Amino acid sequence: MKKRMLLLVLSLILVFSMVLTSCGKDKNTQTGDQSSDTNSQTEDSKSGDDTEPVTLSLFINMDWYWVDSFGGRPVDDEITKKTGVTLDVTKAADQQQQLAVLIGSGDLPDMVYNGTKKLEPELVKHCYSYNELIEKYAPDFEVDPLIVANNTMPDGNFYCIKNNYSTPEEYAEENPRFVATPGASTLHIREDIMEELGNPELNTLEDLEEVLVKVTEKYPDMNALALGPDGYGESYFKMMFGLQSGNNGVYEEDGKIKYMVRDPKYVETYKYLNRLYRKGCIKPESLIYKYEDYQQAITSGNVFAAARAVDESGKANRAFKEADLPYKMTIVNKMLNEEGGTVNDNIGWAGVYITKNCKQPDRAIKFVQFLRSDEGQKLSCWGIEDEHYTLTPEGYPEMTSEMKELYQDYDNMVRTVGNMAWAFGVSEQTEGVWNYTGDETSDWLRTVKESVKEFKPVYNFVVPKEDIDETTIYSKIVDFEKTQTVKLISAETEEEFTAAYNDLVEKLEAMGLSKLEDWMTDKYDEVKDRYE
Amino acid sequence: MNSKGASNLKPRSLWADFKKQAYLQSFVLIGMLFLFIFSYIPMVGIIIAFKDYRISDGVLGFFTSPWAGLKHFVEFFTEIESGMIIRNTFVISILKIIFTFPIPILFAIMINEVRNVRFKKFVQTASYLPHFISWVVVYGIMFAFLSGDGVINSVFKTFNLIDSPIPFLTDPKKFWALAIISDAWKEFGWWSIIFIAAIVGIDQSIFEAAEIDGASRFQKIRYITLPGIKSTINVVLILSLGNLLGGGMSGSNFEQSLLLGNNLNRSASEILQTHVLKAGLVQLRYSYAAAVGLLQSIVSVTMIFGSNAIVKKISGTGIY
Numbered sequence: 001m002k003k004r005m006l007l008l009v010l011s012l013i014l015v016f017s018m019v020l021t022s023c024g025k026d027k028n029t030q031t032g033d034q035s036s037d038t039n040s041q042t043e044d045s046k047s048g049d050d051t052e053p054v055t056l057s058l059f060i061n062m063d064w065y066w067v068d069s070f071g072g073r074p075v076d077d078e079i080t081k082k083t084g085v086t087l088d089v090t091k092a093a094d095q096q097q098q099l100a101v102l103i104g105s106g107d108l109p110d111m112v113y114n115g116t117k118k119l120e121p122e123l124v125k126h127c128y129s130y131n132e133l134i135e136k137y138a139p140d141f142e143v144d145p146l147i148v149a150n151n152t153m154p155d156g157n158f159y160c161i162k163n164n165y166s167t168p169e170e171y172a173e174e175n176p177r178f179v180a181t182p183g184a185s186t187l188h189i190r191e192d193i194m195e196e197l198g199n200p201e202l203n204t205l206e207d208l209e210e211v212l213v214k215v216t217e218k219y220p221d222m223n224a225l226a227l228g229p230d231g232y233g234e235s236y237f238k239m240m241f242g243l244q245s246g247n248n249g250v251y252e253e254d255g256k257i258k259y260m261v262r263d264p265k266y267v268e269t270y271k272y273l274n275r276l277y278r279k280g281c282i283k284p285e286s287l288i289y290k291y292e293d294y295q296q297a298i299t300s301g302n303v304f305a306a307a308r309a310v311d312e313s314g315k316a317n318r319a320f321k322e323a324d325l326p327y328k329m330t331i332v333n334k335m336l337n338e339e340g341g342t343v344n345d346n347i348g349w350a351g352v353y354i355t356k357n358c359k360q361p362d363r364a365i366k367f368v369q370f371l372r373s374d375e376g377q378k379l380s381c382w383g384i385e386d387e388h389y390t391l392t393p394e395g396y397p398e399m400t401s402e403m404k405e406l407y408q409d410y411d412n413m414v415r416t417v418g419n420m421a422w423a424f425g426v427s428e429q430t431e432g433v434w435n436y437t438g439d440e441t442s443d444w445l446r447t448v449k450e451s452v453k454e455f456k457p458v459y460n461f462v463v464p465k466e467d468i469d470e471t472t473i474y475s476k477i478v479d480f481e482k483t484q485t486v487k488l489i490s491a492e493t494e495e496e497f498t499a500a501y502n503d504l505v506e507k508l509e510a511m512g513l514s515k516l517e518d519w520m521t522d523k524y525d526e527v528k529d530r531y532e
Numbered sequence: 533m534n535s536k537g538a539s540n541l542k543p544r545s546l547w548a549d550f551k552k553q554a555y556l557q558s559f560v561l562i563g564m565l566f567l568f569i570f571s572y573i574p575m576v577g578i579i580i581a582f583k584d585y586r587i588s589d590g591v592l593g594f595f596t597s598p599w600a601g602l603k604h605f606v607e608f609f610t611e612i613e614s615g616m617i618i619r620n621t622f623v624i625s626i627l628k629i630i631f632t633f634p635i636p637i638l639f640a641i642m643i644n645e646v647r648n649v650r651f652k653k654f655v656q657t658a659s660y661l662p663h664f665i666s667w668v669v670v671y672g673i674m675f676a677f678l679s680g681d682g683v684i685n686s687v688f689k690t691f692n693l694i695d696s697p698i699p700f701l702t703d704p705k706k707f708w709a710l711a712i713i714s715d716a717w718k719e720f721g722w723w724s725i726i727f728i729a730a731i732v733g734i735d736q737s738i739f740e741a742a743e744i745d746g747a748s749r750f751q752k753i754r755y756i757t758l759p760g761i762k763s764t765i766n767v768v769l770i771l772s773l774g775n776l777l778g779g780g781m782s783g784s785n786f787e788q789s790l791l792l793g794n795n796l797n798r799s800a801s802e803i804l805q806t807h808v809l810k811a812g813l814v815q816l817r818y819s820y821a822a823a824v825g826l827l828q829s830i831v832s833v834t835m836i837f838g839s840n841a842i843v844k845k846i847s848g849t850g851i852y
Contacts (some may be wrong), residue, residue: 105590118816121585260557284702285680288794293675300682374822467586475815486795510612 003503005277026156051084054363057109059088059102061116062350063095066414066421070269073418074384085367087422089164099123113424115162115350120166121153126352129157130368137362138340149530150457154466161372162348165426167275168455177396177436178429179445184234186444187332188313189305193219205240205272206334208305212281215532224281226298228308229291234273234485236307239451240337241269246345248459249478251446251522257462257520258515259483265339270488274497277489287486287507301327310441331444341453347460352424373426380423382434388417389434397434443528461527462520473512480511581605583822590601590667602619604823614801621777621785621803621828624711627770628780631712635720637765640727641753656728659721667787670718674792675701678710701792704800709845719782727761734760763849770851773776777804777828804828 011409038152060068070076070087073221080086082330090109092098095116102108103122104223114123130151134141146167151158163180189211196201197214201207212224213245229231244251245260252258260266275283289297298312299319306312306329313329320327335341354364370376382389382397399407406413414420423431432449436442464470505513550557577594584600585593608614618681639659646652662670677683678700685697700706728753742752772780779785786805793801804824812821 076711212802283680284699285794288702288796472817475817479810479815483795483798491797507612 019272021037027113050363050366051082053084053086054360055086055088055336056111056358056360056364056367058089059089059099059109060089060112061095061099061112061114061119063118063228065091066411067091067418068172070422072287073416074387075379075422075423077424078379078384079370079376082375083367083370085363106357107306108357109176109366110355110360112353112355113350114160114187114353115170117465121467123353124153124155124157124159125139126357127355128358129159130161130354130365131157133354133361133365138365140370141365141372143372146457146531147348150460151351152530153303160351160353161368161425162206162351163426164350164423164428165348166432167348170427170429171449171452171455175433176446177433177442179432179436179442180448181428181432182310182435182441182445183292184206184310184445184448185232185239185307186310186312186448187236187305187307187336188316188329189332190301190303191328192326192331193304202332203334203336205403208336209272209276209279209281212276212305213279216280219304221302221472223283223286223297225276225301225305226286226289226294226303227282228306228312229289229294230383231482231485232309234269234489236268237269237273239342239448240335240340241265241272242339242453244343246343246456246459248463249464250459251343252456252459252524255521255524256517257524258479258517259508262513267501270485270501271497273489274494275489278492282489284490287490298329301322301325305332310445314441314500331440333444333447334453335447341451343454343456345451345456345459346428347457350424365405368425371422373425375429377423377426379419380421381419381426381430383417383419387421396436399434457527461530462524463517464516464523469512470516472504473516477508477516478511480508545671555697557671570655578786578822578826579753580819581826583819585822598721600819604820605827607820608824608827613807617804617807618800620789620800621805624708624785624789625776625779627708627712628715628785629776632716632719632780632782633769633772636715636723637727638759639720640731640761641722641757643724643728644731644755644757645749656724661721662718663722665718667791670714671791674710674714702796704797707792707797707800711785715779715782715784715788719784723768723781727764729838730761730764731757762847766843766847766849767851770836770839773839774832776835777831789807 011089013366031236039414053088058070068089068091070089071080074392088109099112099114099116099119100122102112103119103126106126108126112118112127112326130143131148134143137294143161144167147161147165148158150165151161166178171258189202193215194211196213197218200211200214201212215222215224228236243260243265244253244263249260250257251260251263257394273282277284286294286297294306294308295315298306298316313331316327316329352364352368354361354368358364378385378397383393387400388403392398400430403413406416435445464474481504484500484507487500488497488504491500551761579594580597581604582592582600582602583597584603585597611617642651643656646655649713651653665673675682679685680697680699682700684700685694688694688698700710738751738756738760742756747755768781775783777785779788785803786809789801789806790809793806805828808821808825808828811817840850841850
């Protein structure tokens with residue numbers, strides 16, 4: 001009898017609690033529905049608890065992304081603990097088209113993590129602007145005015161905060177551990193051959209030329225210099241000659257915006273490379289290397305100097321060791337030209353867009369706010385303190401030994417720990433100090449970081465992205481230029497070089513270069529005030 | 533009783549015929565369904581060649597985007613490189629037909645004359661094996677053989693035949709020869725199978741009769757073998773001409789230009805299909821790419837109708 005009573009009471013409690021929770025749910029969705037209506041109420045959402053469990057759907061528009069699910073990793077769970085947010089992740093199978101289809105079909109999820117600039121103008125038409133959401137739901141979310149300017153779209157609103165960006169102030173701060181990204185172009189040379197040659201001076205580009213010629217004389221079959229494919233290697237020399245344009249390929253002169261081929265430094269760069277080609281230091285084959293060919297040439301010991309990302313010598317040395325070859329590669333750890341340096345026109349890389357399909361934009365913006373906060377950045381990038389990193393007395397992260405081991409296989413690290421996977425709000429600096437390893441790699445990356453001559457984020461806004469003729473011209477010109485640089489490098493005589501260069505400019509003109517430049521100059525006059 | 537007999541003689545309805553052959557017809561149906569789904573439905577997309585389509589509009593944008601008339605076609609012909617691209621496409625395609633079409637026929641006849649069965653089998657198998665290697669792999673092999681420090685240049689160098697390596701892969705002047713020779717090497721064995729089959733199908737008694745009449749080997753080839761496989765040659769020729777711009781029988785133009793082509797030899801290697809790929813998928817100019825692709829299809833359709841009509845007139849046999 002007692003037993004039966006107990007059962008009855010228990011089941012009543014059960015039923016009662018179920019009714020209660022479902023009521024709660026109803027209330028929740030109601031709040032959500034209302035807040036999805038852009039201009040209504042703010043009080044409803046504020047009444048809710050900020051860390052109440054909620055699931056937000058997210059589309060990651062990167063087909064190479066490390067992870068395709070959320071939860072179960074230390075960092076993932078910590079994020080949920082702090083924000084109450086669980087993500088329902090969809091990873092792009094094809095980053096060229098899938099997002100376009102989602103936009104077209106109206107099936108966008110709550111949030112989109114995107115770094116593709118081509119689709120941005122279309123995407124934001126279906127998104128809430130941050131300024132609106134911040135005003136309504138997160139008035140304490142402060143965003144640096146410069147970052148706002150960087151992310152502002154033609155309609156005057158900003159729809160995301162792109163990560164991997166640091167302000168010039170952050171750059172200027174004295175921070176021995178803040179280094180450039182590992183993607184920075186780097187020159188690597190074979191130390192053993194340098195020793196054979198009696199360690200000649202290597203302080204200037206002339207020195208480099210001399211050394212390369214010596215290597216070519218001694219080893220005629222060797223690639224004295226192999227340029228990383230897809231213009232990667234060329235970008236190192238562009239940096240050495242101090243090209244006036246940044247990633248967008250445009251620069252300003254006397255108030256006019258010009259395309260990089262007009263830059264005298266551009267001509268100097270390719271003249272130098274052409275001279276190396278004519279002296280036999282660059283082999284014709286090396287100009288058509290695909291990445292695997294290039295890699296193979298290096299690891300087989302057939303390359304003296306190689307220009308590409310910072311990790312090339314590390315990779316090469318590992319391969320040499322495995323194959324038992326007595327070679328060693330090292331980074332050329334200095335700027336070889338006083339005029340060398342880069343123009344930084346970075347405005348960040350990718351950001352979280354909150355779509356109008358989002359049921360709870362208040363929670364979404366707070367989620368972004370958390371990931372942008374100091375705490376959120378550290379958690380999403382470095383991991384959990386004492387477990388994945390420890391802090392030095394100066395406040396820099398030091399990976400734990402376990403983490404260091406995991407870091408060797410980056411993909412696996414992200415999949416196991418979950419750091420970097422949700423670093424949607426991480427700044428260049430936060431990641432920079434974490435990537436600092438204290439070896440020659442860091443030294444070079446620090447040199448690169450300090451070689452920034454100018455910050456020109458405005459260049460991002462003079463390049464056409466709208467659905468107009470100039471956008472087509474721009475993409476045609478950029479693509480065409482890429483196919484022509486090898487012609488400049490491989491000209492047989494100086495006259496042929498000049499002819500090839502003139503031909504390039506002439507063809508770009510025929511494609512509408514001047515028209516494009518006029519358009520960009522007008523645009524520049526329009527947007528430059530934003531940065532003043 | 534009469535009625536029964538009459539019903540037997542009456543032509544049966546189509547449906548009854550169909551029902552009787554249901555088993556066989558189902559094969560046809562599957563084939564038709566395949567063609568319908570993968571060849572006919574996608575043709576709806578041609579519409580974007582005449583529109584200003586943006587990928588962000590999704591599939592619906594095919595219909596909702598504004599009309600642009602022939603804008604994209606005009607754009608192609610005013611493009612600075614269109615002359616070069618058209619020339620390359622036609623030159624490579626025509627050279628391929630001229631040089632790669634007769635090789636399988638000659639090879640089939642030669643194989644047919646070989647008396648040693650084991651040797652014959654070996655040669656035949658070895659000849660069609662390359663067909664099964666993908667172009668990506670073939671490119672890898674060619675790179676190993678033909679690059680500056682590749683096998684061929686190394687051999688030449690050892691015998692002091694050359695001072696500096698021959699730039700097989702980077703010289704635009706060598707691209708056409710490279711494309712044609714590699715295509716012929718890869719595909720001749722495969723296409724010879726169809727001709728060998730045709731030769732085997734010729735009535736052996738004709739050969740015996742000719743032998744008794746004292747015909748020589750060459751006379752037998754000239755007067756019996758070649759006329760015997762004439763209709764097969766016609767069919768293959770028409771099909772190759774239909775796919776002229778794709779690279780004839782093997783349809784290898786695209787793969788070759790994509791893989792063997794590079795920035796150094798692109799003045800000889802850039803063709804319509806690679807141009808379509810770059811304009812469409814790299815520059816996101818879908819409408820333009822569709823227009824250029826459509827132009828190529830129009831040429832192909834014209835070629836297949838034209839060549840069929842001509843061949844029919846000359847030899848009396850065509851594919852339809």
